[in-house]
Amino acid sequence: GEDVEQSLFLSVREGDSSVINCTYTDSSSTYLYWYKQEPGAGLQLLTYIFSNMDMKQDQRLTVLLNKKDKHLSLRIADTQTGDSAIYFCAESITSASKIIFGSGTRLSIRP
């Protein structure tokens, strides 16, 4: 079946790196996404990676994919207070198919 799992909470010190982990079960997943949701707001696509890639970097964001273990991670370098939000890991088989979301990881930043 389709399932995406994440830890619920992560607390990091401002300026440190944040690493949010995710595992998924559907081996046919082709697209793997990271979305950000701030309180009371909609979804913001942060980045995505294809299943045939191992890594993708975009400014402060680095996505690592271990396809064998079905493990996805999002690293945020130099975490800032504006990074406080819920981060959703998600997957889909194609870009036109339904997206399966994880439970979300609430990232809090301490001074």
Added chain:
Amino acid sequence: GAVVSQHPSWVICKSGTSVKIECRSLDFQATTMFWYRQFPKQSLMLMATSNEGSKATYEQGVEKDKFLINHASLTLSTLTVTSAHPEDSSFYICSQDRGEETQYFGPGTRLLVL
């Protein structure tokens, strides 16, 4: 700027009334739109897939007679919550497939049923 809009952005209604939520594409004709809902402190779950000109496909556990979806044009899909009850209070979000690598999400509609 936003390419997918939703209206209203929030709504409060009495139990038993029906509420219509619009998902509109501002600059693209989308054959397929998706409707998700997010209960407080939970993740997003797909409710149904809306295809222009045909009946929507509902996920298991979602009542098609309660959540009416109409995708009458390529730029508009509507979700009507009929006889809404407090347990239907949720955040409803639509997304649109544009044949690109990612879907486009609307800003969401927050529904509170009293």
